[in-house]
Amino acid sequence: MRLLVISGSLRAGSYNTALARAAVDLAPAGVDVEVFDGLGDLPLFDADLEADTHEAVQHLRDEIDAADAVLFVTPEYNGSIPGVLKNAVDWASRPRADAALRGKTVAVAGASTGQYGAMWAQQDLRRVLGVAGARVVCPDLPVARAEVVCDPSDPSALVAERLRTHLTELVREAAPLPVAA
Numbered sequence: 001m002r003l004l005v006i007s008g009s010l011r012a013g014s015y016n017t018a019l020a021r022a023a024v025d026l027a028p029a030g031v032d033v034e035v036f037d038g039l040g041d042l043p044l045f046d047a048d049l050e051a052d053t054h055e056a057v058q059h060l061r062d063e064i065d066a067a068d069a070v071l072f073v074t075p076e077y078n079g080s081i082p083g084v085l086k087n088a089v090d091w092a093s094r095p096r097a098d099a100a101l102r103g104k105t106v107a108v109a110g111a112s113t114g115q116y117g118a119m120w121a122q123q124d125l126r127r128v129l130g131v132a133g134a135r136v137v138c139p140d141l142p143v144a145r146a147e148v149v150c151d152p153s154d155p156s157a158l159v160a161e162r163l164r165t166h167l168t169e170l171v172r173e174a175a176p177l178p179v180a181a
Contacts, residue, residue: 001171003027004067006036008074008085008125015111015146016073016118019163023071026164028171036063045090057091064092064100069174071167072129074110076121086128093132102133105174109141109166117142137173141166 007020017035024033041056043049053061064070074081092100108125110118122140130136143149143159 001031001068001175002066003031003033003069003071003167003171003174004036004063005033005071005073006039006085006088008039008072008082008088010040010084011075014075015113015143016075019109019111019143020071020073022160022163023167026160027167031167031171034063034067036060038063039084039088042084042087042091045087045094047094050094060088060092061100064104067104069105069107069170070101070134071170072106072108072125074108074118074121074125076110076112076114076116076118079120080124081121081128085125089125089128089132096133099133101129104134105170106134106136107138107141107166107170107173108136109143109163111143111146113145113147115144117144117146138166138169 005020005023007014007017009016020035027033038056038059042060043054074085106129108122110122112118119140119142122142126136141162149159
């Protein structure tokens, strides 16, 4: 099983990127986890440019296509998802018939320094992903007061057990069901 993790933060010391990186060590056995590092390379979405696939856009779409499931980790900016993450979802949802996100099993997590753990951003992201055609599973994973519970330089200091459970549920939801004989 291949799991792609996408952090919606470009900040070097991001708690959300630390959470994304922690998924590499906390995923269930047998799950190959890759953290996507390329949101900052994506051009702004423009439907007029949809047919002229930019290299960074194609890379995003290919990585999502190759994954069995995707975990999106979002910070909360002004009560919602950051523009760079919404931009990535827009590119991955087009062209509609062949969209990388179409039918893809995804889950959401988020960290913030506030007391709600990016809950509003996670709610918005779940809605946007669903409209984009993704199969959104698992409850949210809010990590509140991230500056206290997360150390971006030490993924083991994160809310490990909660993240491990979240990843296990995502993998379970993405696993193909056995075919009855």
